[in-house]
Amino acid sequence: MRPASDKIPQPTLSRLTLYLRCLRRLAREGVNTISSAKMEAHCGIVPAQIRKDLSYFGEFGKPGAGYDVQHLLARLTEIMQLDREQRIAIIGAGNLGAALAGYAGFAQSPFRIVGIFDNNFNKIGRMLWNHEILDLQRLSEINQHMRANIGIIAVPAEAAQEVADQLLKSGVSAILNFAPTLIEVPPDVAVRNVDLTRELEVLCYHLDRLTSSPQDASPNDDQ
Amino acid sequence: MRPASDKIPQPTLSRLTLYLRCLRRLAREGVNTISSAKMEAHCGIVPAQIRKDLSYFGEFGKPGAGYDVQHLLARLTEIMQLDREQRIAIIGAGNLGAALAGYAGFAQSPFRIVGIFDNNFNKIGRMLWNHEILDLQRLSEINQHMRANIGIIAVPAEAAQEVADQLLKSGVSAILNFAPTLIEVPPDVAVRNVDLTRELEVLCYHLDRLTSSPQDASPNDDQ
DNA sequence: CTCTATCAGTGAACTATTTCACGAGCTGCC
DNA sequence: GGCAGCTCGTGAAATAGTTCACTGATAGAG
Structure with missing residues (x-):
């Protein structure tokens, strides 16, 4: 299956990023080749799953040998569009x-923070990690040359929808x-949501209820 | 199904926290009763799913009327163990x-931050939001009286496994x-993982690939 | 009190995802 | 070159999760 976009299961995409992380480490360590079986030890995903996930995007492995680390790394990076700057x-x-x-994790990544916005006049104009805090009112205008394509919403719940609308109007296409x-x-x-309170609440549910019977990879994984 | 613990699908648990959030708001707004159909407008989950999710834990609704907001809120809070302090x-x-x-979101929640630890001697002893930063080396010892049962790992990747081990040795049972x-x-x-980079990378994959054909609730939901 | 509209709970159908298991292809050693 | 041992890619089977569609109960109007 080459299309590389059509019907990829969500969980597969999420795991892809995991494989990428492993591959980067393996590459750094000078490993040339890795089999799906050995990969399991590094990322905790079972071999059949790894092979199936990768097979959605092409045939990257060589029977008898496994996957070429450099090659797979390059291909996946390209597929995930991490080979270009993301603003x-x-x-x-x-x-x-x-x-x-x-x-700090953004340092050697394609992610580049190009602007920080707020609507609090006490903050606007102040510096934050080498960035001047900009006026949220001027988001659309400023983004014409700033050209961010990803927006991160880190405002209170009440303001989130309005901020999302503004981001979209400014040309952002992922949030x-x-x-x-x-x-x-x-x-x-x-859109992807990261919700601290939800995660904590789910953990609470499991408190004192997990008594070694459930499967290995406890209440977690994907998402 | 009363057991309330046995075979609850992970996504159901995650949605439960969503229902809780809705119910809290509805209660605040003085709404007495809500049907699964009206609930959809508030939390974006389809009625059949809501009913199924709730049915894992008991029968909370009244045919013809819907769910009693106060009652359901109380029961779910109890089920999720949010009716007691969580340290x-x-x-x-x-x-x-x-x-x-x-x-700030922890203010009116059962979650209470009881300790902040670090292994950096420049930080230990300094104050952070009314908490003295404590020596990570002394985690087990201190937690004997601090009695935290949930640990949040906010350290670099290299240190995470060791911190996890120490947390478990200290009596924490959720991370x-x-x-x-x-x-x-x-x-x-x-364990629940929150992984900023993974989320961003998945977003990148979708950049310029989502062209209004996919289902409504784009690449998101659960986790 | 009766009738109608509403709504929860739920088995069954469906869809999505994971896992299995096997054929075929490399590799590298004799 | 031939054989043994791995390992991939993949349809098919299994499992997990979601949605449907129907039953029976309740509310509220008249």
Whole structure:
């Protein structure tokens, strides 16, 4: 299956990023070739699943040998569009927005934070990690030359939908939403939610209920 | 099905927290009763799914009327164990740890941050949001009286596994992991991962590929 | 009190995802 | 070159999760 876009299961996409992470490490360690079986030890995904996931995008492996680390890394990077710069605008310069803006993990990644916005006049104009905090009112205008294509929403729940609308109007086509609320967008926009409270609440449910009977990979994985 | 623990699908648990959020708002707004159909407008989950989810835990609704908001809220809160204080230890006083520690959303929630730990001697002893940053080395010892049962890992990937092990040794039985790496725990421990980079990478995949054909709730939902 | 509209709960059907299991292709050693 | 041992790709089977569609109950109007 070559189309590389049509009917890829969501969980597969999520695991792809996991494989990428493994492959980057293997490449750094000078490993040339890896089989799906050995890969399991690195990323915790069973071999059959790894092979099936990869097979959605092409035939990358060689029977008897496994996958060429460099090659697979390059192909997956391309498929995930991580071979080009991805420009991010962060909306909300509170605790979370500030922490995200300062995240060191972006250093050797295609992700580049190009702007931080807030609507609080006490914050606008102040510096945050080498970025001037910009006026949210001017998002559309500024993004004409800033050209962020991914927006991160790090504002209170009440403001999230409005911020999402503004992001879309500004030309952003993917949103990572940290606000604990549902945001509605047209079907051609990708949204992922990260919801601290939801995760904690699910953990609470399991407290004192997990008694070694469930499968190995406890209440987790994908998403 | 009364057992309330046995074979609940993961996605159901995740949605339960969503229903809770709706119910809290409805209760605040003085709504007495809500049907699964009206609930859809509030949380974006289809009625059949809502009914099925709730039915795993008991029969909460009245035919012809719907669900009693107060009653359902109380029951779900109890089921999720959110009716009692939940004590959280945050490991890692970096950007992220600090942001989490200062999260205002915990104010009217059962979650209470009882300790923040780090292994950096420049940070230990300093104050962060009314908490003294404590020595990670002393986690087990301190947690004997601190009694955190949930641990949040906000350290670099390299340190995550070791921190997880220490948390478990200290009596924590649920972990929220923000480090971009797999952590291994015994099957009686609940883990949830929040992985910023993974989410961003999945978003990248969808960039310029979503062309209004896919279903409504774009690449998202559950996890 | 009766009739109608509404709505929960639920087995059955359906869809999505994971796992199995096997054929065929490399590799590298004799 | 031939054989043994891996390992991939993949249809088919199994499992997990969602949606349908129907039953029976309740509410509320008249």
